[in-house]
Amino acid sequence: MTLNVYLSGEIHTDWREQIIDGAKGLDVAFQSPVTDHGASDDCGVAILGAEDNKFWHDHKGAKLNAIRTRKGLEEADVVVVRFGEKYKQWNAAFDAGYAAALGKSIIVLSQPDHQHALKEVHAAALAVAEEPQQVVEILTYVLGGSLPK
16 A cells, blocks of 8 residues: 655755655655745746735745645645744645645654644644654554564
């Protein structure tokens, strides 16, 4: 059984690479948003034309990114949502809510000092992890029933 996993959220650290590398050998297919911040911000104006107003610049990009995000979330069996330490990831909170509305299995990846701020997101999750390796161990267990060594 191939497990389709969507990796959502924070783009400023290598947590996605840690999970993808740790899951080598597992029957897992990964998808994620565009993690090149500049490309993600500017895709709308690069494709649909320039905007003088920053609101409309961002609006075009958000709509195009939503096409990719919705497809990835809808096709996912499991959604991993990472909330980083430095930046607020409002899009990750949206992704978690959308995934929950779709009935997807959600794993939240966050730090203990965010527990209160993320209590509603954590309540929608089936697991709350603190380290990427824990996500790999969850995927390993889900696919094969084996515990970490």
